[in-house]
Every structure is written in structure tokens, then in C-alpha cells.
Amino acid sequence: xPELPEVEVLVRHLAPLLTxxxxxxxxxxxxxxxxxxxxxxxxxxxxxxxxxxxxRRGKYLLFDLDPPSHADEPGTLVGHLGMTGRMxxxxxxxxxxxxxxxxxxxxxxxxxxxxxxxxxxxxxxLEPVDRLGPxxxxxxxxxxxxxxxLKASSQPxxxxxxxxxxxxxxxxxxxxxxxxxxxxxxxxxxxRLRWPEVVRLRSALREVLEEAIAFGSTVxxxxxxxxxxxxxxxxxxxxxxxxxxxxxxxxxxxxxQPCLACGTRIRRTVxxxxxxxxxxxxxR
DNA sequence: CACCATGTTCCTTG
DNA sequence: CCAAGGAACATGGT
Numbered sequence: 001x002p003e004l005p006e007v008e009v010l011v012r013h014l015a016p017l018l019t020x021x022x023x024x025x026x027x028x029x030x031x032x033x034x035x036x037x038x039x040x041x042x043x044x045x046x047x048x049x050x051x052x053x054x055x056r057r058g059k060y061l062l063f064d065l066d067p068p069s070h071a072d073e074p075g076t077l078v079g080h081l082g083m084t085g086r087m088x089x090x091x092x093x094x095x096x097x098x099x100x101x102x103x104x105x106x107x108x109x110x111x112x113x114x115x116x117x118x119x120x121x122x123x124x125x126l127e128p129v130d131r132l133g134p135x136x137x138x139x140x141x142x143x144x145x146x147x148x149x150l151k152a153s154s155q156p157x158x159x160x161x162x163x164x165x166x167x168x169x170x171x172x173x174x175x176x177x178x179x180x181x182x183x184x185x186x187x188x189x190x191x192r193l194r195w196p197e198v199v200r201l202r203s204a205l206r207e208v209l210e211e212a213i214a215f216g217s218t219v220x221x222x223x224x225x226x227x228x229x230x231x232x233x234x235x236x237x238x239x240x241x242x243x244x245x246x247x248x249x250x251x252x253x254x255x256x257q258p259c260l261a262c263g264t265r266i267r268r269t270v271x272x273x274x275x276x277x278x279x280x281x282x283x284r
Numbered sequence: 285c286a287c288c289a290t291g292t293t294c295c296t297t298g
Numbered sequence: 299c300c301a302a303g304g305a306a307c308a309t310g311g312t
């Protein structure tokens with residue numbers, strides 16, 4: 001469930017459940033997701049720590065720990081969901097999901113990180129977080145900032161938006177959605193965008209993200225996620241089949257369907273190996 | 285069986 | 299050296 005809005009909604013859900021809880025058990029069932037840490041060390045660092053706050057930066061989840069046992073002990077647990085990661089709390093006695101990767105005991109409940117594909121991560125490494133560009137919903141994300149970052153490359157603008165150093169938290173879905181809303185073709189060379197387009201793109205990015213967060217905050221969500229019911233976390237046909245789709249996504253995974261603005265067929269193309277959706281009439 | 289998938293990193297190519 | 303493209307990671311859904 002992995003772009004900025006999904007992570008934001010998850011953090012808002014987890015924060016009140018985790019704050020003030022003390023970690024009394026750590027089980028690493030899939031060492032791959034905590035690399036490069038070794039399971040014993042990872043567990044030792046976390047054991048006995050108090051969870052003080054939960055935050056988001058880009059697509060990363062940050063969990064502040066208190067107190068450090070030693071001065072050089074990590075103060076933050078860093079999470080990333082990759083493509084298929086999930087996090088939720090469940091009673092200790094409830095059976096774990098098949099792909100439970102890390103289980104963190106919190107009294108009568110356990111905090112589960114499950115990830116079938118294993119592209120997600122739990123670590124104490126803040127370096128990738130430090131490399132992130134501005135938060136798109138913050139005041140730092142100005143048209144000037146975005147213009148400068150776009151000017152530095154001749155890549156297609158859609159690819160450029162996926163670079164987390166340009167702006168934090170945009171992924172394959174919301175890149176296509178924002179470009180459609182801004183009326184910009186995904187293949188346009190990043191550095192060739194004109195000022196009014198940059199201004200529109202910045203606004204479109206913010207709107208698309210804000211609306212997705214608002215949507216996720218108003219719809220009942222099952223964070224343990226068994227499927228089609230969670231329309232924030234499942235895209236494409238499964239989500240659509242689940243019920244009223246509400247035009248939440250206007251182009252993503254809508255190849256050959258009519259553009260909701262003009263009726264033209266939405267086109268699917270491939271850029272840098274990733275599916276890209278756009279309306280050839282609205283976006284040029 | 286074939287193809288596709290919300291992400292990131294590393295390697296190769298030009 | 300740099301930019302861009304592609305593979306790899308591992309599993310499940312269609």
C-alpha cells in the first residue's frame with residue numbers, strides 16, 4: 001500500500017495505538033526485511049524500548065524510541081513498505097499471516113509487519129530518509145523548488161517525479177494522476193516544462209495527495225488487509241469490483257477506458273519499465 | 285503458462 | 299565521470 005497517502009493514513013492509524021507501548025518481544029521471521037541488520041542485534045536494540053512517536057517522511061515510517069540504552073543506540077526505527085508491506089496490531093493469540101516478517105510484542109497485542117514480496121524494510125538506517133527531497137504537502141515545496149529540480153534533468157517528467165530526491169513520496173500511481181490533472185504529457189522532458197506548467201504540476205501533486213489522504217481517512221480500512229474491501233490500498237480491477245469507484249483514480253490502470261474529462265481513450269505506455277497512463281487529448 | 289504488479293538499488297551501456 | 303535503461307529482488311493475482 002505504498003505511496004505517500006497510504007503511508008500517511010497508516011501512520012495516523014498506528015500512532016495512537018503505538019504511543020506509550022513498550023516492546024517486550026521481537027521475532028524476526030524473515031531476516032531479509034531487516035537487512036543489513038542481523039536478527040539478534042536487531043531484537044536486542046528494540047527490546048525494552050518505549051515507542052514515543054510515529055511519523056512519516058516520504059514513503060518512510062519513522063518510529064521514535066525512548067530511552068536509548070546507550071548513547072550510540074539508534075533512536076528511531078525506520079520502516080518502508082516496499083510494494084506489498086503492511087503493518088497492523090492484532091491480539092497475541094490470533095494466528096499470524098503467512099508472510100509475517102517481523103513480530104513485535106506490545107503487552108497483550110503484537111505489532112505485525114507482513115510482506116509477501118519482501119521488498120519492504122525495517123531498519124535503523126536514516127540515510128535514505130536524509131536524501132529525500134521536500135515534503136510535497138509542506139511549505140518547503142514551492143514552485144521555485146520544483147522548477148529547479150525539474151530543470152536539472154532531461155528525463156521524461158513522469159520519471160523525474162519518481163525520483164525521491166526531487167519530491168518525497170510520489171510513486172507510479174500518483175505521478176500519472178498528477179500529470180493528468182496538470183494537463184502535462186508524461187514524456188515531456190523535465191527541463192522543458194514552462195513556468196505555468198510547473199505551477200500547475202505542483203498544485204496537482206498536492207491536490208492528488210491530499211484527496212487520497214482524505215479518502216483514506218473517511219473510508220473504513222482493514223489494515224491487515226485481506227483484499228478488495230480496502231479501496232485505498234488496492235488499485236485496479238479488484239478495487240473497482242469492490243464497489244463504487246468514485247473516480248478516485250482518473251487514469252491509473254484505466255487503459256482504453258474513456259477519460260473522465262473528455263472521453264478520449266486513456267493510453268497505457270511504458271516509461272523506464274513502468275506502466276504510465278495518460279489522456280492523449282488532455283495532456284500534451 | 286504468460287504477464288503484470290503501489291519500490292528501490294545496483295549493474296551495464298552509451 | 300554521468301545519464302539512462304534494465305535487471306534483480308520474491309510472491310501472488312489475473
